[in-house]
Amino acid sequence: MNSSPFHSISRRSFSLALAAPLVAAAPTRWILSAGTVLTMDKARRVLSDGAVAIEGNKIVEVGPRAEIEQRFRGARRVARPNSILIPGLINTHTHAAMSLLRGIADDKRLQDWLESYIFPAEAKNVSADFCYWGTLLACLEMSLGGTTTFTDMYYFEDDVARATRQAGMRGVLGQTVIGFPVADAKTPADALAQAEAFFKRCEKDPLIIPAIAPHALYTNTRETLQACRKLANQYKRPLLIHVSETKRENDDMRKQHSKSPTQTLAEWGIFDGTTVAAHCVWTDESDIATLAAKRVGIAHCPSSNMKLASGFAPVVPQLAAGIHVGLGTDGPAGSNNDFNLMEEMDLAAKLAKVHLMDPVALPATTALEMATLHGAQVIGMGDQLGALEAGRLADAVFVRTDVPNAVPSFDPYSTLVYASKAADVSDVFVNGQPIVREGKSLTLRSAEILAKARSYRQQISLSLKK
Numbered sequence: 298m299n300s301s302p303f304h305s306i307s308r309r310s311f312s313l314a315l316a317a318p319l320v321a322a323a324p325t326r327w328i329l330s331a332g333t334v335l336t337m338d339k340a341r342r343v344l345s346d347g348a349v350a351i352e353g354n355k356i357v358e359v360g361p362r363a364e365i366e367q368r369f370r371g372a373r374r375v376a377r378p379n380s381i382l383i384p385g386l387i388n389t390h391t392h393a394a395m396s397l398l399r400g401i402a403d404d405k406r407l408q409d410w411l412e413s414y415i416f417p418a419e420a421k422n423v424s425a426d427f428c429y430w431g432t433l434l435a436c437l438e439m440s441l442g443g444t445t446t447f448t449d450m451y452y453f454e455d456d457v458a459r460a461t462r463q464a465g466m467r468g469v470l471g472q473t474v475i476g477f478p479v480a481d482a483k484t485p486a487d488a489l490a491q492a493e494a495f496f497k498r499c500e501k502d503p504l505i506i507p508a509i510a511p512h513a514l515y516t517n518t519r520e521t522l523q524a525c526r527k528l529a530n531q532y533k534r535p536l537l538i539h540v541s542e543t544k545r546e547n548d549d550m551r552k553q554h555s556k557s558p559t560q561t562l563a564e565w566g567i568f569d570g571t572t573v574a575a576h577c578v579w580t581d582e583s584d585i586a587t588l589a590a591k592r593v594g595i596a597h598c599p600s601s602n603m604k605l606a607s608g609f610a611p612v613v614p615q616l617a618a619g620i621h622v623g624l625g626t627d628g629p630a631g632s633n634n635d636f637n638l639m640e641e642m643d644l645a646a647k648l649a650k651v652h653l654m655d656p657v658a659l660p661a662t663t664a665l666e667m668a669t670l671h672g673a674q675v676i677g678m679g680d681q682l683g684a685l686e687a688g689r690l691a692d693a694v695f696v697r698t699d700v701p702n703a704v705p706s707f708d709p710y711s712t713l714v715y716a717s718k719a720a721d722v723s724d725v726f727v728n729g730q731p732i733v734r735e736g737k738s739l740t741l742r743s744a745e746i747l748a749k750a751r752s753y754r755q756q757i758s759l760s761l762k763k
């Protein structure tokens with residue numbers, strides 16, 4: 298049996314491609330039409346009975362269905378009159394392969410969770426194979442739930458990239474750099490060398506944006522962090538880092554450096570280039586001003602902040618300061634147990650409301666902007682992703698509205714953010730290619746991936762008893 302998780306359709310089309318004559322084929326054209334299209338363009342157009350025309354990997358036209366059908370005759374079609382069509386959702390912070398550790402230790406304090414469970418489980422199990430299968434499982438779940446782009450901070454990023462390409466998803470994949478020996482690097486210098494090699498290998502990759510991910514200020518030296526920034530800028534790639542996630546971390550760093558993590562990192566030049574700062578829960582007014590001035594993007598992770606009781610991130614003041622704040626799920630091994638951006642949108646709105654005791658603090662429209670437009674800006678692709686608009690890359694998601702939880706609908710933003718579920722996602726396009734059709738993955742073999750994840754559970758449990 299072939300061990301590749303590629304779906305048979307992909308293998309067939311691959312062999313056909315090999316047999317085809319060497320002439321440039323006309324780019325595939327698609328018309329995606331839906332009862333409602335939330336474009337998220339500058340005018341925030343909401344189209345009833347609207348359509349998106351795609352040519353190759355780009356959106357070429359958005360407008361009324363009848364007009365688009367007239368102009369793009371002969372295009373392949375996905376017509377869903379009982380659906381909302383939205384831009385692909387962008388997960389700005391996760392650790393994808395930790396899917397294999399899902400639920401290994403819940404309801405623990407962060408330090409106990411890390412030291413008693415996660416570090417031992419990772420030390421005994423994380424390998425290239427673990428990262429490959431863990432990322433496949435994550436991609437399967439993410440794509441079926443409407444996520445088209447994800448931002449990863451983990452190990453063996455070449456294998457993470459391999460899984461991401463097979464899923465047909467877009468990945469901002471950050472090689473972790475951390476101040477102690479880990480599965481794929483004995484030293485930070487080793488991790489930096491691997492990151493550079495990864496940058497080179499992904500230079501022209503259409504779906505992979507390689508990145509460098511120094512874990513945090515408290516786990517790296519100034520020299521290492523500055524070397525990470527230098528390398529990221531040399532290759533014009535993003536730097537991903539955790540910032541002020543917990544009060545304890547923030548207080549410890551303030552004691553050590555006599556200023557906040559944000560001010561320390563800014564002073565060291567770590568924010569001088571595209572930066573995705575995860576969490577930023579404990580950021581005060583001056584930190585927010587600095588993050589805005591340095592154009593740092595924030596990955597807000599509401600589920601994680603709630604589950605680990607990290608605190609209320611000041612998302613509303615951050616947005617008001619002009620900072621791009623995207624949404625993230627964080628890892629699924631205890632800080633969150635799934636990769637559900639539909640849920641994160643809902644929670645982002647509700648968490649901000651209860652934090653400020655103000656039901657108008659963060660409306661549904663803003664929550665969807667965070668998962669699309671802001672997410673695109675955070676990862677440095679603000680003009681390419683995040684909206685259904687001519688000229689942008691064709692990442693789009695259909696969400697069914699012919700389900701009990703979405704009927705009746707008075708406002709599509711409200712339906713989508715507060716009522717729709719990840720399971721209502723029916724079809725997903727990334728880079729002009731369909732990867733999910735009628736709720737089924739077209740690129741990944743679900744049964745095989747689930748079986749492998751179950752066998753890893755056995756292996757992980759046994760390893761922890763030794």
Ligand SMILES: [Zn+2]
Pocket residue numbers: 390391392539575627628
């Ligand atoms: Zn994280």
